[in-house]
Amino acid sequence: MAQSIQETQEELIVEFGLFDDWADKYEYLIDLGKKLPSLSEDLKTEENVIKGCQSRVWLHAEKQGDQIVFEADSEAVIVKGLISMLIRVLSHHSAEEIMKADLYFIDQIGMSQHLAQTRSNGLLSMVKQMKNYALAFSAK
Amino acid sequence: MTLDIQKIRADFPVLDQQVNGSPLIYFDNAATTQKPKSVIDALSHYYASDNANIHRGIHALAERATTAFELTRTKIKEFINAPSSDQIILTAGTTGSINLVAQTFGRANFSTGDKILISNLEHHSNIVPWQMIAEEKGAIIEVIPVDERGVLDLEAYRNLLDASVKLVAVNHVSNAIGTINPIAEMIQLAHAHGAKVLIDGAQSIAHLDIDVQALDIDFFAFSAHKLFGPTGVGVLYGKRELLESMPPYQGGGEMIKEVSFEGTTYNELPYKFEAGTPNIADVIALSAAIDYVNALSKEALFTQELALLAYATEQLSTIPGLRIIGTAPDKIAVISFVMDGIHPQDLGVLLDKFGIAIRTGHHCVQPLMKRFGLPGTCRASFAFYNTFEEIDLFVKALRRSINMLQ
Structure with a gap:
C-alpha cells in the first residue's frame, strides 16, 4: 500500500494551502474534475447512481484482493473534482480503513460547504455511499 | 410612480450583507421572496x-x-x-x-x-x-x-x-x-x-x-x-x-x-x-x-421587474454559447438558461462564491425539463428590490465562472 488515508489527506491539505483565494482553489478543483478519467458507459447504470445529488453522479466499487477500488463520474465538473479527491483518499484501502476514515481534510481545505445536507451538494451522499460499499464488501 | 430602489432595499434587512466576501445579490425570488422589516x-x-x-x-x-x-x-x-x-x-x-x-x-x-x-x-x-x-x-x-x-x-x-x-x-x-x-x-x-x-x-x-x-x-x-x-x-x-x-x-x-x-x-x-x-x-x-x-403599487413593482428582465435578457444574450430557455412573449422576471458544455450546478456553485444566489436544477418541474431535453437549468429570478448594477455584477461573475469551467 502506497500511503495511508491520513497521509493522503495531509497531502491534499498542503496542496490546497498553496492557494490564496477561492478562485484558485476552485480552478484546481475543476482541473481535478477534468483529469478524472470518465467512467465507462456500461458502468453508468441506474444502480451506480448516487441518490441525492443535483447532478448525476455514478460510483462504481470493486474488490481487488483486500482493497476496495473506486471509480466515479459526474455530469458536473466541480462534483467530479470533489469525488476525485475522495477517490484519491479512499480508493485502494481495506473496507475497515474506509469505514473508520475520518475525512477531516474536507473541512481543512475549505470545502465543508459541500457537505451541507441540501440536494444540490452531494458530497455527503458520496462519502456515505463509499462507506456503504466498504460495509457491503466487508460483510461478504 | 417612480420607485426609489435604494429606499426600498433599506426595507429588506437581509439584502444588506456580505456572502463569501461580496455583497449579497439575491436572484432566487421565484423560490422565495425576502421579507420587509414590517413583516x-x-x-x-x-x-x-x-x-x-x-x-x-x-x-x-x-x-x-x-x-x-x-x-x-x-x-x-x-x-x-x-x-x-x-x-x-x-x-x-x-x-x-x-x-x-x-x-x-x-x-x-x-x-x-x-x-x-x-x-x-x-x-x-x-x-x-x-x-x-x-x-x-x-x-x-x-x-x-x-x-x-x-x-x-x-x-x-x-x-x-x-x-x-x-x-x-x-x-x-x-x-x-x-x-x-x-x-x-x-x-x-x-x-x-x-x-x-x-x-x-x-x-x-x-x-x-x-x-x-x-x-x-x-x-x-x-x-x-x-x-x-x-x-x-x-x-x-x-x-x-x-x-x-x-x-x-x-x-x-x-x-x-x-x-x-x-x-x-x-x-x-x-x-x-x-x-x-x-x-x-x-x-x-x-x-x-x-x-x-x-403601498408601493403592484403595477409599479412589476414595471420595475420587467425592466430588469429586459436588461438581463439583453446582457445574457451577449454571452456566446448561452441559451435562454423560455422565450414566451409574456413573462415575469424569470430567466432560465443553460450554457453549452457546462452543467448548471457548476455555475450555481461558482456564482455562490461571488455572493450571487440563483437556483440551479430541475426546479421541481421534471416533466418540463424532459420536454426541453435538459437535466436542469440555471434560473435567475428578480424582484423589484434588485438593481441593474446587480445584473451587471451577475453577468460579469457569470462570464468569469464560464471561463473557469471551460
Missing part, C-alpha cells in the same frame, strides 16, 4: 404582545389575536377581489391548498374515466396531488403541451377539452421559465365544457393583478412566502357553492360545529377547512406584506 416586526410584535389562541378565548389577548388574524383574511379578500372573506381558506402553502382541493373536490367529484387537465409547465405540487387522487378514483390525467418557447399550445388545449374533463389545473405563471399563461381565455374555454378550473398562483401573486371574480376563477391557490410574507402560510380561494358542497379535509378542532360520539356536524366556511390551531403569527404577518405591496 419581521409584525411577527415579533405578535409573539411579544398578543400571543394567544384564537376564536374561542374570551380574554383580551385572544381577542386581539383573533381580530388581527381575521383582518388578514379580509386583506387577502381585497387583494384578490374575492366576494367574501369566508371564501378565503388559510392553509400551509400553495401545495397545501392544491392538496385540499384534490382530496375534497376531487374525492367528491372524480370518478372512473373523468379527466383532469394539467399542463406541461406545472410544478410537481400541481401534478402529484392530482396523480394521487386520480389513481384512487380511476380518473385520467392529460397534459396540455408547450411549444419551443414555453408557451402553452391552446389549440391542443381546445382539443383536449370535452365533457369528461372535470377539472383544469394550471399555473398562472411558470416557476421555471416565467411564462404567463392566458388564464382568462383558458377559464372561459373550460367553463364552456363544464369543467372547473384551479389556478396555481404561486408565481403570479406577487407580480400580476389578481381579480378572481373578473377572471371567473373557481379555485385560486398561493403562498405568502412568495409575496414577501412568511413561510408556512397559504391561501385557497374558492367559489362559494364549490366550497360549500365539498366535504371537509382534515378533522379536528375549529372545523366542527358539534361533536358527539354518534357523529359530528361541521363548521361554516372558512373554518370547515381549517382544522386545528392555525399558523396565527405568520398569518398576521402576511397582513404587513400585503400592506407593503399595496
Whole structure:
C-alpha cells in the first residue's frame, strides 16, 4: 500500500494551502474534475447512481484482493473534482480503513460547504455511499 | 410612480450583507421572496404582545389575536377581489391548498374515466396531488403541451377539452421559465365544457393583478412566502357553492360545529377547512406584506421587474454559447438558461462564491425539463428590490465562472 488515508489527506491539505483565494482553489478543483478519467458507459447504470445529488453522479466499487477500488463520474465538473479527491483518499484501502476514515481534510481545505445536507451538494451522499460499499464488501 | 430602489432595499434587512466576501445579490425570488422589516416586526410584535389562541378565548389577548388574524383574511379578500372573506381558506402553502382541493373536490367529484387537465409547465405540487387522487378514483390525467418557447399550445388545449374533463389545473405563471399563461381565455374555454378550473398562483401573486371574480376563477391557490410574507402560510380561494358542497379535509378542532360520539356536524366556511390551531403569527404577518405591496403599487413593482428582465435578457444574450430557455412573449422576471458544455450546478456553485444566489436544477418541474431535453437549468429570478448594477455584477461573475469551467 502506497500511503495511508491520513497521509493522503495531509497531502491534499498542503496542496490546497498553496492557494490564496477561492478562485484558485476552485480552478484546481475543476482541473481535478477534468483529469478524472470518465467512467465507462456500461458502468453508468441506474444502480451506480448516487441518490441525492443535483447532478448525476455514478460510483462504481470493486474488490481487488483486500482493497476496495473506486471509480466515479459526474455530469458536473466541480462534483467530479470533489469525488476525485475522495477517490484519491479512499480508493485502494481495506473496507475497515474506509469505514473508520475520518475525512477531516474536507473541512481543512475549505470545502465543508459541500457537505451541507441540501440536494444540490452531494458530497455527503458520496462519502456515505463509499462507506456503504466498504460495509457491503466487508460483510461478504 | 417612480420607485426609489435604494429606499426600498433599506426595507429588506437581509439584502444588506456580505456572502463569501461580496455583497449579497439575491436572484432566487421565484423560490422565495425576502421579507420587509414590517413583516419581521409584525411577527415579533405578535409573539411579544398578543400571543394567544384564537376564536374561542374570551380574554383580551385572544381577542386581539383573533381580530388581527381575521383582518388578514379580509386583506387577502381585497387583494384578490374575492366576494367574501369566508371564501378565503388559510392553509400551509400553495401545495397545501392544491392538496385540499384534490382530496375534497376531487374525492367528491372524480370518478372512473373523468379527466383532469394539467399542463406541461406545472410544478410537481400541481401534478402529484392530482396523480394521487386520480389513481384512487380511476380518473385520467392529460397534459396540455408547450411549444419551443414555453408557451402553452391552446389549440391542443381546445382539443383536449370535452365533457369528461372535470377539472383544469394550471399555473398562472411558470416557476421555471416565467411564462404567463392566458388564464382568462383558458377559464372561459373550460367553463364552456363544464369543467372547473384551479389556478396555481404561486408565481403570479406577487407580480400580476389578481381579480378572481373578473377572471371567473373557481379555485385560486398561493403562498405568502412568495409575496414577501412568511413561510408556512397559504391561501385557497374558492367559489362559494364549490366550497360549500365539498366535504371537509382534515378533522379536528375549529372545523366542527358539534361533536358527539354518534357523529359530528361541521363548521361554516372558512373554518370547515381549517382544522386545528392555525399558523396565527405568520398569518398576521402576511397582513404587513400585503400592506407593503399595496403601498408601493403592484403595477409599479412589476414595471420595475420587467425592466430588469429586459436588461438581463439583453446582457445574457451577449454571452456566446448561452441559451435562454423560455422565450414566451409574456413573462415575469424569470430567466432560465443553460450554457453549452457546462452543467448548471457548476455555475450555481461558482456564482455562490461571488455572493450571487440563483437556483440551479430541475426546479421541481421534471416533466418540463424532459420536454426541453435538459437535466436542469440555471434560473435567475428578480424582484423589484434588485438593481441593474446587480445584473451587471451577475453577468460579469457569470462570464468569469464560464471561463473557469471551460
